[in-house]
Amino acid sequence: DTGVSQDPRHKITKRGQNVTFRCDPISEHNRLYWYRQTLGQGPEFLTYFQNEAQLEKSRLLSDRFSAERPKGSFSTLEIQRTEQGDSAMYLCASSSGQGFEKLFFGSGTQLSVL
Amino acid sequence: DQQVKQNSPSLSVQEGRISILNCDYTNSMFDYFLWYKKYPAEGPTFLISISSIKDKNEDGRFTVFLNKSAKHLSLHIVPSQPGDSAVYFCAASDGSSNYKLTFGKGTLLTVNP
Numbered sequence: 406d407t408g409v410s411q412d413p414r415h416k417i418t419k420r421g422q423n424v425t426f427r428c429d430p431i432s433e434h435n436r437l438y439w440y441r442q443t444l445g446q447g448p449e450f451l452t453y454f455q456n457e458a459q460l461e462k463s464r465l466l467s468d469r470f471s472a473e474r475p476k477g478s479f480s481t482l483e484i485q486r487t488e489q490g491d492s493a494m495y496l497c498a499s500s501s502g503q504g505f506e507k508l509f510f511g512s513g514t515q516l517s518v519l
Numbered sequence: 520d521q522q523v524k525q526n527s528p529s530l531s532v533q534e535g536r537i538s539i540l541n542c543d544y545t546n547s548m549f550d551y552f553l554w555y556k557k558y559p560a561e562g563p564t565f566l567i568s569i570s571s572i573k574d575k576n577e578d579g580r581f582t583v584f585l586n587k588s589a590k591h592l593s594l595h596i597v598p599s600q601p602g603d604s605a606v607y608f609c610a611a612s613d614g615s616s617n618y619k620l621t622f623g624k625g626t627l628l629t630v631n632p
Contacts, residue, residue, distance in 0.1 A: 409562070411562075436617075436618070438619060438620075445624065446624055446625075447523075447525075447608050447610075447622030447623050447624050447625050448563065448608070448620075448622045449622070450619045450620070450621070453617045453619055455617075460617055461616075461617050461619070496562050496563070498562075500618070504614065504618070505550065505551040505570065505612060505614065505618060506618070507553060507565040507568060508565075508620055509565070510555075510562035510563045510564070511562050512560070512561050512562045513560075513561070513562050515560070
């Protein structure tokens with residue numbers, strides 16, 4: 406169990422640029438979640454995958470955001486035409502899909518949009 | 520519409536004493552409750568959980584109490600240690616919503632030596 410891995414840890418970009426983050430969940434975990442956390446707030450749900458299927462998207466996820474999980478393994482989160490309001494910590498979490506259970510979180514990607 | 524509320528942004532406690540962190544929720548569909556601990560620049564780490572069929576769960580120095588009628592839960596840490604200083608998030612889940620977690624805003628716990 407190597408834990409949930411996220412890359413990069415930090416990303417600084419200019420407004421209008423596209424960015425992509427990667428998440429490698431704990432192997433054999435079939436549930437994968439993306440969350441966003443801003444200063445002074447708790448993590449907010451963005452989207453959820455069961456294996457390769459994206460089953461739920463929050464209304465926080467505008468059409469500039471897209472997430473994929475090809476083959477049900479790693480996942481990517483892409484933000485197009487970044488805005489300063491996108492600056493946040495983007496967290497990935499996974500779980501094994503056994504009903505109610507804890508989510509294991511990665512260390513996150515801190516995005517700063519200048 | 521905040522479904523999980525942590526009304527104390529911060530709490531300061533002396534080493535060795537008890538820390539009590541509180542959490543209220545509004546969604547009666549929540550069936551499972553968790554506490555996470557978070558250090559700066561790291562992801563949340565799981566601490567302890569409780570199912571709605573129980574009213575207490577204990578794990579070493581950490582105990583979570585659930586009062587369903589009041590829609591209230593609390594985390595007790597006894598004895599508190601300086602290494603417990605972190606932000607603590609209360610989270611809730613219900614099986615009808617893909618088991619995703621809804622988080623409160625967190626409480627910053629500072630344990631003074």
